[in-house]
Amino acid sequence: MLGYIIRRLLGAIPTLFIIIAATFFLMRLAPGGPFDGERRLPPEIERNIKAAYNLDKPVVEQFGLYLGKLVQGDFGPSFKNKDFSVSELIALGAPVSLKLGLLAITVAILVGSSLGVYAALRQNTASDYTVMSLAMIGITIPTFVTAPFLTLILGVYLGWLPVAGYGDGALANMILPVTVLALPQIAIIARLVRGSMVEVLRSNFVRTARAKGLTEMQVVWRHVLRAGLLPLVSYLGPAIAGLMTGSLVVEQIFGLPGIGRYFVQGALNRDYTLVMGVVILFATLIIILNLVADILYRVLDPKVRLG
Amino acid sequence: MAIPMSQSGREEAMKAAETVKGRSLWQDARRRLFRNKATVVSMIVLSIIILLALFAPYLSIHRYDTQDYNQVGCYPSSMIDMSKLNPPEGADPDSAAYKAYQQYNDEYPERVQCGLGIIASYEQAKSDFELYCSAGNSATAPPEINCARAPQQDDFTHVLGTDAIGRDLWVRTLYGARVSLSVGVVASFVALMIGVMYGATAGYAGGRVDAFMMRFVDIMYALPFIFFVIILMTVTADIPFFKDPFNRFILVFAAIGAVEWLTMARIVRGQTLSIKRKEYVEAAVAAGVSNAKIIRRHVIPNVIGPVIVFVTLTIPSTMLAESFLSFLGLGVQEPMTSWGVLISDGANEMETKPWLLIFPALMMAVTLFCFNFIGDGLRDALDPKDR
Numbered sequence: 001m002l003g004y005i006i007r008r009l010l011g012a013i014p015t016l017f018i019i020i021a022a023t024f025f026l027m028r029l030a031p032g033g034p035f036d037g038e039r040r041l042p043p044e045i046e047r048n049i050k051a052a053y054n055l056d057k058p059v060v061e062q063f064g065l066y067l068g069k070l071v072q073g074d075f076g077p078s079f080k081n082k083d084f085s086v087s088e089l090i091a092l093g094a095p096v097s098l099k100l101g102l103l104a105i106t107v108a109i110l111v112g113s114s115l116g117v118y119a120a121l122r123q124n125t126a127s128d129y130t131v132m133s134l135a136m137i138g139i140t141i142p143t144f145v146t147a148p149f150l151t152l153i154l155g156v157y158l159g160w161l162p163v164a165g166y167g168d169g170a171l172a173n174m175i176l177p178v179t180v181l182a183l184p185q186i187a188i189i190a191r192l193v194r195g196s197m198v199e200v201l202r203s204n205f206v207r208t209a210r211a212k213g214l215t216e217m218q219v220v221w222r223h224v225l226r227a228g229l230l231p232l233v234s235y236l237g238p239a240i241a242g243l244m245t246g247s248l249v250v251e252q253i254f255g256l257p258g259i260g261r262y263f264v265q266g267a268l269n270r271d272y273t274l275v276m277g278v279v280i281l282f283a284t285l286i287i288i289l290n291l292v293a294d295i296l297y298r299v300l301d302p303k304v305r306l307g
Numbered sequence: 308m309a310i311p312m313s314q315s316g317r318e319e320a321m322k323a324a325e326t327v328k329g330r331s332l333w334q335d336a337r338r339r340l341f342r343n344k345a346t347v348v349s350m351i352v353l354s355i356i357i358l359l360a361l362f363a364p365y366l367s368i369h370r371y372d373t374q375d376y377n378q379v380g381c382y383p384s385s386m387i388d389m390s391k392l393n394p395p396e397g398a399d400p401d402s403a404a405y406k407a408y409q410q411y412n413d414e415y416p417e418r419v420q421c422g423l424g425i426i427a428s429y430e431q432a433k434s435d436f437e438l439y440c441s442a443g444n445s446a447t448a449p450p451e452i453n454c455a456r457a458p459q460q461d462d463f464t465h466v467l468g469t470d471a472i473g474r475d476l477w478v479r480t481l482y483g484a485r486v487s488l489s490v491g492v493v494a495s496f497v498a499l500m501i502g503v504m505y506g507a508t509a510g511y512a513g514g515r516v517d518a519f520m521m522r523f524v525d526i527m528y529a530l531p532f533i534f535f536v537i538i539l540m541t542v543t544a545d546i547p548f549f550k551d552p553f554n555r556f557i558l559v560f561a562a563i564g565a566v567e568w569l570t571m572a573r574i575v576r577g578q579t580l581s582i583k584r585k586e587y588v589e590a591a592v593a594a595g596v597s598n599a600k601i602i603r604r605h606v607i608p609n610v611i612g613p614v615i616v617f618v619t620l621t622i623p624s625t626m627l628a629e630s631f632l633s634f635l636g637l638g639v640q641e642p643m644t645s646w647g648v649l650i651s652d653g654a655n656e657m658e659t660k661p662w663l664l665i666f667p668a669l670m671m672a673v674t675l676f677c678f679n680f681i682g683d684g685l686r687d688a689l690d691p692k693d694r
Contacts, residue, residue: 015526018526023538026538027542029542136676139679140623140672140676140679141672142671142675145650145671145672148654149664149668151657152664156657245533245534252635266541267537267538267541268637270545275537275538276538279535283534
């Protein structure tokens with residue numbers, strides 16, 4: 001087990017390195033530096049500023065210095081938010097994004113797997129078809145359509161929920177963003193769980209459990225669910241990646257001051273360091289969470305050998 | 308041992324064998340496809356949308372980029388009651404009919420403005436048409452007057468209303484369809500080309516080459532690739548070459564296509580690995596056919612089924628990626644438009660003018676549904692397991 005984790009961690013290092021290198025050199029390809037476009041500075045001052053930000057050194061050396069800072073969690077200064085470093089901006093946005101993401105993934109897993117189990121237990125009935133058609137809608141319609149629509153109906157016409165804003169994290173302000181973010185994941189999880197549950201319900205050990213006289217409730221709770229929910233674990237990695245992408249739109253639409261919003265604003269303002277910082281952070285998170293999901297899967301699935 | 312058959316004879320035999328097998332497979336698939344009602348309906352709806360997009364310039368007299376500041380934020384014409392737009396003729400200002408007219412116009416000034424605008428421009432166009440075309444001097448008519456068709460009153464209404472700077476939403480949605488659909492198709496084609504080449508090569512080469520090539524795909528796969536597309540769009544935004552709308556458009560194609568090829572490569576590789584061990588490939592190797600030719604003649608034709616299914620499912624996801632970028636303001640630039648741009652604009656004004664959001668969003672949702680249903684139908688039709 002430990003060997004497996006170590007091997008996977010070592011395997012993640014080149015991946016991360018490639019991501020960091022790619023983002024760094026893309027950033028250097030971009031025309032213009034942090035101090036262009038403002039009033040002309042005397043050359044000696046410009047030289048001093050460039051020296052202060054290491055911009056006068058060869059690109060490879062700059063990359064080394066950037067890596068060194070990065071290891072300490074320093075993403076460099078933001079190009080456009082003059083008084084902030086990228087790390088400070090990320091620290092500002094992280095609590096909001098984290099709250100949004102955690103709520104959304106919890107809702108997605110609870111609702112999605114319940115719907116999937118429900119549909120599987122009533123396979124090929126009207127309720128099964130209804131749930132699966134709803135899931136198809138959830139998968140097909142993108143976040144940036146559901147978000148304005150739900151806001152229009154629940155926020156504007158019915159006036160039940162605030163249309164936008166963070167409101168210091170008030171529950172009412174979080175309901176719409178969390179719902180919108182969770183919807184596609186609910187749909188995917190429901191389909192996934194239904195598929196695996198249907199398969200498990202047909203398997204030999206379930207027939208054995210029924211044959212020895214367990215009630216249907218006991219069969220489902222003790223035997224089917226345990227095996228049927230397993231694929232959910234390996235879907236957690238992609239689900240989180242999906243949530244991160246979704247949060248870009250959701251934070252933008254609902255005006256939540258999270259990392260995703262900083263990222264989009266950074267991309268629109270050409271704040272290269274901010275954009276790169278967020279990408280590196282997200283990629284690292286995704287790699288780590290994928291690793292965690294794989295390890296969990298190995299712990300939970302008796303069929304997979306550890307090692 | 309040499310095979311006692313001439314080169315051309317062998318090729319003919321191979322060709323004959325291929326056509327016979329291929330025809331039965333495709334006939335079978337087609338029959339099953341057309342039995343699936345959801346797929347057939349989707350194909351019809353999608354064809355209509357594609358035709359509308361293709362003939363967009365001929366479907367309305369409005370242009371997608373003409374701004375008319377006299378008709379800003381117009382209601383869809385179906386929401387305007389034309390009979391209430393003009394005061395009842397000779398009516399007493401104290402009468403109920405006159406008061407109803409006044410109230411109608413006081414409540415929603417956009418109705419009056421747009422309604423009156425319709426009449427005014429229609430009258431202008433009609434008198435121009437009569438002046439230049441009816442008197443038999445159509446040859447000297449100025450280019451903006453189309454003598455082939457007399458202007459109709461309906462031409463001057465906005466079927467779906469107008470946006471915040473007076474552009475016709477119907478025409479813009481159709482032009483958005485052009486952009487979104489072509490991004491979907493072209494980017495999927497880019498993904499198809501790269502993915503099939505890459506996957507077939509990796510799968511056929513096997514061994515270390517395969518391991519190395521697929522390791523690269525795995526690394527790419529670990530990333531939220533849309534972020535890289537966003538970086539690319541950001542970084543190139545200041546480069547003069549990409550400021551040209553057309554070049555930027557191409558960049559959107561290429562960037563999205565470059566994201567979507569990974570899954571394609573995986574699918575094709577898996578298929579290739581299993582085909583490689585088939586007897587007919589062994590026979591081709593024994594007959595001395597070159598590797599490139601085996602990939603072209605045997606491997607690619609046999610992986611085409613799953614690939615077609617995947618392409619139909621890639622098109623909606625590339626359309627989504629483009630709309631996602633455009634929604635964030637990083638995709639196609641004004642006055643060009645796409646569904647993402649329209650939905651984003653509509654979302655900003657949804658409180659007062661919900662139709663600006665509803666129609667483009669509906670159009671996009673319907674299109675995405677169609678592609679998904681067609682993809683599902685094709686998968687069922689081409690699945691050899693339940694033939």
